[in-house]
Amino acid sequence: MLWQTICEDTATYEFPVCGRDYFDKLVLIWKSQCQSVNRRLFGTVKVDDHSEEYLKVVHKAIEPADPYAVKRFEVRKLVAKDITFSQLSYEVSFTEDDSCVVFVPVQLDCKSKKFPHIPFSYKLSFVQLSDCRMHLSVSVPTTVLNCECEWILSNMFPTMIKWLKFIDPRKVVRNSNSLLDIEKYIVHYNMMKEKYGRQLVKNWTEKTDPKKFVYEDCGIATYLLEFWRIRECTPRKFVDMGCGNGLLVHLLNKEGVNGIGIDIRSRKIWANQLNDTTLIEAVFDPAQKENPLLDGIDYLIGNHTDELTPWIPLVAARYVPVWGLLLKKIGLAFLVQKGEEEKQFMKRQCGGLQTFLRNQHQIFKVKTFYVQCSLPVSGSCRILRKVVVGGKACIRDWREEGALKSKKSKAASSRNRAALCWMEENHPDGCPMKDKCYFKHKKL
Known part of the structure; x- marks a missing residue:
């Protein structure tokens, strides 16, 4: 196939860049977010490489005698917004060489319906001119007329150049509407x-x-x-x-x-x-x-x-503190019924949940409920055993009286005073409880 370049431009940076990384990221964004430029599309869906649908689309896109037939392809189904457009339209892409990606349109339904994306093959290419300059171009087959490329010239390519200039290769591409089919x-x-x-x-x-x-x-x-x-x-x-x-x-x-x-x-x-x-x-x-x-x-x-x-x-x-919707019965049974092996596993994690909460006493306050087993001895009660029957944990409020353990409280208070108050140092409003804070504050 003979190609002709229809548009090209250069992106300049203030720092050295790896052209291949930037180009790969640009292609990924274009494949997954082309609906942000093409308003006919709602989005694209990647077709599973091992599905029958994938094989059918690739077979139609690439002729058996074509040298590209040995390439690795990516197939994306194009989801059109309007039912007047083809509902079985796809775009097949593959890497021709390290600096070029080819896109081929495929339509499996009636040809009377319009293809919602670029209806002919096109190619994206880049050349790294220097450490701080990249050249991007779009090519189409020589059989495509100039009037058919107007949307590429006026919409697609200017957007791509803008993306290329401000792209961050390290940033993960987040697909919109990822929570839905x-x-x-x-x-x-x-x-x-x-x-x-x-x-x-x-x-x-x-x-x-x-x-x-x-x-x-x-x-x-x-x-x-x-x-x-x-x-x-x-x-x-x-x-x-x-x-x-x-x-x-x-x-x-x-x-x-x-x-x-x-x-x-x-x-x-x-x-x-x-x-x-x-x-x-x-x-x-x-x-x-x-x-x-x-x-x-x-x-x-x-x-x-x-x-x-x-x-x-x-x-x-x-x-609606707990989502407000009913849990399934199987979910409740799973939460309540713990096997002995699972119980032992939980106990080995930081000594169990109660131990973990108590060890993090600066954050959590644990209130435990006991049942006392006692025996009267000479008019008084002798406690034989305390049995824990339940409890609850909450976030500790250091403004409350007795937030710090009373035992050795004076020693603990003087020891804490040696450390600077994190809130005073980092929070824009400073410490909200300077008078009662257990940590050291700067003197004005």
Whole structure:
């Protein structure tokens, strides 16, 4: 195959770089995050090398007589956002030499549907000009017309040069939406758009852009539904704090998830289109210890909470301290029934949990409950044995009286005073308890 270079540029750095490391990272980002440039895509999924799907795609991408047939290939399925595009589209990539990667498009379904990504083969190449300069280029087959390369010239290549200049080869690439099966997500999302979205857009009464807000909430609702489905943990009742137009609550209710929305002011759409959804106009006070609005709630949503955002974790800890969902019976049985071998193993770890907590007395405070076995002797009780029946541990609060053990407390206090207070030295607000602190403070 004959190639022609359609665009090229040079990246300059203020320090020496390893060109191969930077190029490899650029290619990895492009393979896994190309949806950030190509808005037709929701993402890509790597196909298992040992699957039948992989063999079928590679066989179609590379002719048997082709010299590339002996190369190692990576196959990624392209997940398109819209059903008007091919749902069985792939991109095969392989290394031609140490400085070049070739990408080949493959479509397994009907050719009448558009390919959602670059529909022809293309090649990325780099040359290290010096310790601080790298040259990047994109090439396509000579049979490809210039007008077909406009998107590469205007979108893809400028983004790649920007990535190349500011890339960090040591940083791990985090895939977005990694908690979901994105293929199932996009099918579910398109169903939500068809089932609810188009009708809501048609009858929209707010001044805001319906396509933006309706389809955005369809996406969020789909994400939550897929997240709960995968983990088999649909909440009994949720609350959307700062629900705004209430559309997210409405969509989740329609899909069978019980919940309510709270906002500081009502919207017209509440009465016009969402009158069958529980949306409450109220001021939510996060400092309030008990709020009747949160009765029975086991899942908090803070999509547009604004000033309430930093309070979400605190409210969740107060009202849903242990996730709020039921554990499976098998899980409880597993936690309670410990075999003798497992018990001995636990005891060997720092001498057991109780020993570990007591050894870390500067952090934990252990309260143990005893049952005393006693025998009356001459009008008094002689304690024969104390049996531990239970206990609890909590984070030690050094502001409390008796936080330091009373035994030899004076000696311990004077000994601790020799060490500088860590809070005083490192915390921007200094030590919050200078008068009672057991460590040394600098004199002003």
